[in-house]
Amino acid sequence: MTWDWSYAGDLVGPLLGGLRLTIAATALGYVLALALGLVWAILRRSPNVVLNQAVRWVIEFIRSTPLLVQLVFLFYALPTTGIQFSAFWTGVIGLGVHYSTYISEVYRAGIENVPRGQWEACTALNLPRSRVWFAVVLPQAIRKVIPTLGNYLIALFKDSPLLLVITVPEVMRVAYTEGGKSGFLEPFTVTAALFVIVSVLSSILIRRLEGRYAII
Amino acid sequence: MSEIINSPLLWKGAVVTLQLTLYSAVLALILAFFFGLLGSSRHGWARAIGRFYVEFFRGLPALVLMFWFFYSLPLVGIRFETMVAGVLALGLNYGAYGAEVVRGSINAVPTAQYEATVALNMLPRQRMWRVLLPQAVPLMLPPFGNLLIELLKATAIVSLITISDLMFRAQQLRASTGKGTEVFLVVLVMYFVMAQILQLLIRYLERRSERILGRRPRRRAATAIAGTTGTGSLSGVGGEGS
Numbered sequence: 001m002t003w004d005w006s007y008a009g010d011l012v013g014p015l016l017g018g019l020r021l022t023i024a025a026t027a028l029g030y031v032l033a034l035a036l037g038l039v040w041a042i043l044r045r046s047p048n049v050v051l052n053q054a055v056r057w058v059i060e061f062i063r064s065t066p067l068l069v070q071l072v073f074l075f076y077a078l079p080t081t082g083i084q085f086s087a088f089w090t091g092v093i094g095l096g097v098h099y100s101t102y103i104s105e106v107y108r109a110g111i112e113n114v115p116r117g118q119w120e121a122c123t124a125l126n127l128p129r130s131r132v133w134f135a136v137v138l139p140q141a142i143r144k145v146i147p148t149l150g151n152y153l154i155a156l157f158k159d160s161p162l163l164l165v166i167t168v169p170e171v172m173r174v175a176y177t178e179g180g181k182s183g184f185l186e187p188f189t190v191t192a193a194l195f196v197i198v199s200v201l202s203s204i205l206i207r208r209l210e211g212r213y214a215i216i
Numbered sequence: 217m218s219e220i221i222n223s224p225l226l227w228k229g230a231v232v233t234l235q236l237t238l239y240s241a242v243l244a245l246i247l248a249f250f251f252g253l254l255g256s257s258r259h260g261w262a263r264a265i266g267r268f269y270v271e272f273f274r275g276l277p278a279l280v281l282m283f284w285f286f287y288s289l290p291l292v293g294i295r296f297e298t299m300v301a302g303v304l305a306l307g308l309n310y311g312a313y314g315a316e317v318v319r320g321s322i323n324a325v326p327t328a329q330y331e332a333t334v335a336l337n338m339l340p341r342q343r344m345w346r347v348l349l350p351q352a353v354p355l356m357l358p359p360f361g362n363l364l365i366e367l368l369k370a371t372a373i374v375s376l377i378t379i380s381d382l383m384f385r386a387q388q389l390r391a392s393t394g395k396g397t398e399v400f401l402v403v404l405v406m407y408f409v410m411a412q413i414l415q416l417l418i419r420y421l422e423r424r425s426e427r428i429l430g431r432r433p434r435r436r437a438a439t440a441i442a443g444t445t446g447t448g449s450l451s452g453v454g455g456e457g458s
Contacts, residue, residue, distance in 0.1 A: 002292070003292075061404075061408055064369070064407070064411035064412065065369065065404045065407040065408050065411070066369040066370070066371075066372035067369070068372040068373055068383060069383055069386070069400055069404055069407060070404065072383075072396075072400055073396075073397065073400035073401060073403075073404060075396070076390075076396025076397045076400060077396075077397040077400075077401075158275075158276075158277040159277070161279045161280060162279060165376065172279065172280065172283070176283075179287060183291060184283075184287035184288045185288045185291045185292065188280065188287060188288045189284065189288060191280055192276055192280050195275060195276055195277060195280055199274070199275030199276070200275050203274075203275070
């Protein structure tokens, strides 16, 4: 069997359709990860030792177990809660929760880098806790970690093909079904090319961001 | 629950997972040093090769690469054993992350050390083996440790090309018992325990290497390489190695 250009050309349409879903899952998962990661990071700074340690071990557990297993676990476990999630949303939750643990560490490092004087100034000004976090600490903390956050977006994107195991018709699953009809050579090669192109382009973009935000 | 924990399937699977981790780690380590040293070479062409390898294989998900080896290459006459396809995909992928660690660590050795080797008229080979690498390797250990844990987790994907690792056995057990939630919860705990044991081993190695060099042991790993798939170090950002 040799490479067939016309077959490869026909594949681009359906594969780009799959890529749309991949990107949607990536974007939604990332938003969830950013939000949940912030919750973890703030809880980790709680003075309550029990809460603090509980959150620490939950993060450690989620972070040191494979995303693939977590996705399949969610696929079977979520319906037992009584709420029906579609495969797509199960995937978004899985990606989001998994990456929130990485992202919480990024936030944590950013928060630790905020000078102590800022906290003390907040106390001196008698600011309420919500303003301390959202008006003073986080704007300074997040600015510095934007490039690192960007790297995790790329990492999340590259983990999204795992959603194929829970039957989400993202790009890899499309390639798999197409390949089942008329040969696996072209579908997987075109998919691989798509991934390399998107990853390399986005890593160039991140490097630009780094230039803008990292050095203040 | 007890039928799941007592099932020999999961234990057999765990052994295969550890084997896979070991083989891919060895391959990744070799590739990491080869391309990392190329990447820190004085010659532009060597750096270009190193750069290309890193950008290409870092941008490609291990799953896509593995499927390509397993399903696509046999169609053009290149056939691998299943295990080889899995190890090759994981090794090439993590080798790229590792190469960045090697390159970053060599660059992180103080410039004065390099200048001293020039002043002493050492050969390029001697500079690398006697001065730069011995100081760079301890810097590599913490990020390598993180990558090893990432690799352990990444091996779960080989279940999709029918290698009977822990994840594959879990699917089998689910099919025979019908208890998806319980089986995968047990499997998650097993992965967690394996990762924690690896973590302890890595910490031990780090402490030893620091002692050999006569440095004070640091409380925490100082380097996290920006851009690796979730370099899960507790140290967070840093990114000084890249």
